[in-house]
Amino acid sequence: MNKSSLLNKEFYGDKRVFVTGHTGFKGAWLTQILNELGSRARGYALPPEPGCLFAKINGSELIDHVIGDVREVDRITDALISFKPEVVLHLAAQAIVKDCYDDPHRAYGTNVMGTVNLFEAVRQAPSVKSVVVITTDKVYENKGDAAVYSVGDPLGGADPYSASKTCMEFVSDSYKNSYLQTEGRTVGIATVRASNVIAGGDHVQSRLIPSILNGFASGKPAELRNPGQTRPWQSVLDAINGYLTIARKLYEEPLKFSTAWNIGPAKEGICPVGSVFEKLSQYFNSSEPYAAAGKFSVKESKTLGLDIERSIDLLGWSPEQPLDKMLYDLTDFFKRQKNSEPERSICLRQIREFFAI
Numbered sequence: 609m610n611k612s613s614l615l616n617k618e619f620y621g622d623k624r625v626f627v628t629g630h631t632g633f634k635g636a637w638l639t640q641i642l643n644e645l646g647s648r649a650r651g652y653a654l655p656p657e658p659g660c661l662f663a664k665i666n667g668s669e670l671i672d673h674v675i676g677d678v679r680e681v682d683r684i685t686d687a688l689i690s691f692k693p694e695v696v697l698h699l700a701a702q703a704i705v706k707d708c709y710d711d712p713h714r715a716y717g718t719n720v721m722g723t724v725n726l727f728e729a730v731r732q733a734p735s736v737k738s739v740v741v742i743t744t745d746k747v748y749e750n751k752g753d754a755a756v757y758s759v760g761d762p763l764g765g766a767d768p769y770s771a772s773k774t775c776m777e778f779v780s781d782s783y784k785n786s787y788l789q790t791e792g793r794t795v796g797i798a799t800v801r802a803s804n805v806i807a808g809g810d811h812v813q814s815r816l817i818p819s820i821l822n823g824f825a826s827g828k829p830a831e832l833r834n835p836g837q838t839r840p841w842q843s844v845l846d847a848i849n850g851y852l853t854i855a856r857k858l859y860e861e862p863l864k865f866s867t868a869w870n871i872g873p874a875k876e877g878i879c880p881v882g883s884v885f886e887k888l889s890q891y892f893n894s895s896e897p898y899a900a901a902g903k904f905s906v907k908e909s910k911t912l913g914l915d916i917e918r919s920i921d922l923l924g925w926s927p928e929q930p931l932d933k934m935l936y937d938l939t940d941f942f943k944r945q946k947n948s949e950p951e952r953s954i955c956l957r958q959i960r961e962f963f964a965i
């Protein structure tokens with residue numbers, strides 16, 4: 609078993625955890641994981657979208673479920689302070705590149721000012737010991753072809769999603785340096801640059817995996833925007849275990865671990881979009897080809913790889929699930945869903961296997 613998941617199992621059993629974005633795709637998995645680990649957790653997010661994983665697992669039974677907008681500073685402050693959390697995990701965001709491109713005002717308002725508002729709340733909450741802000745691997749300045757990004761590389765942001773996430777990096781740094789590691793307080797604060805996540809239960813059809821699976825199920829070819837582009841693919845369980853590990857390390861040694869971290873797959877998980885499609889075709893016994901999707905104006909990197917060696921060395925975390933296992937679990941999820949197995953039980957099987965519960 610993964611040592612970090614074992615340590616997380618012990619650590620989170622008696623912790624109070626405040627999560628933003630708990631109704632989203634990763635948030636729904638995180639809600640179930642925290643519940644399984646025995647944490648007391650409060651979630652703060654917009655209402656779950658119809659048909660989303662959080663709704664299907666009846667997530668509001670598993671977490672103290674608060675509906676609120678991160679753009680409302682008073683509301684998030686009340687929700688956070690009254691809960692007295694020790695750990696804060698900030699996932700809430702406008703997270704779809706195209707949606708951010710279509711409505712940049714909303715993207716910046718949510719991602720940038722939402723993060724400012726979260727930190728304003730943390731400033732007033734003496735209980736908080738560690739804060740993890742989830743950004744993305746898209747915060748790195750595009751170095752062109754065959755780039756593998758390390759934490760020290762320059763940041764950029766050629767489109768509203770990437771730029772707003774990069775701003776979250778600077779907002780976090782400024783609150784750390786100006787307020788939360790001064791004034792007699794030492795709150796551990798880190799940003800996490802995570803890569804594309806693969807798991808069952810994603811309902812957002814504009815994202816790659818749901819659109820491929822839907823294509824197989826409907827007999828209509830999935831539309832791939834960039835089959836030749838290479839991306840790092842990681843399992844949702846490895847990503848969340850990474851967030852939990854960083855928050856635990858910040859709690860234990862706030863100054864040492866207050867920095868940015870890359871969380872992504874091992875090298876074999878960095879592969880082209882088209883290869884993921886081919887592998888899934890095999891698992892689904894599908895011979896449907898894919899179709900070329902219409903282009904949109906955001907220029908995306910041809911290759912995006914993440915260097916995770918520093919995270920492995922210093923955090924004691926490492927990715928546990930190879931690409932084939934992720935794709936197997938994803939396929940299994942989909943088939944069980946089609947056989948009417950409740951989503952909560954499908955997720956729990958995978959969570960319990962991962963954390964050896």
Ligand SMILES: NC(=O)c1ccc[n+]([C@@H]2O[C@H](COP(=O)([O-])OP(=O)(O)OC[C@H]3O[C@@H](n4cnc5c(N)ncnc54)[C@H](O)[C@@H]3O)[C@@H](O)[C@H]2O)c1
Binds near residue numbers: 629635678742
């Ligand atoms: N899914 C991925 O592959 C991936 C990869 C890298 C980074 N990320 C980041 O991980 C985080 C979670 O991603 P996800 O895939 O679960 O996204 P998602 O779109 O499924 O969920 C987003 C969550 O944020 C909440 N939210 C959005 N606007 C809000 C607002 N104004 N106020 C309060 N809550 C608001 C939503 O209600 C939802 O709970 C995001 O920060 C995203 O940028 C995701």
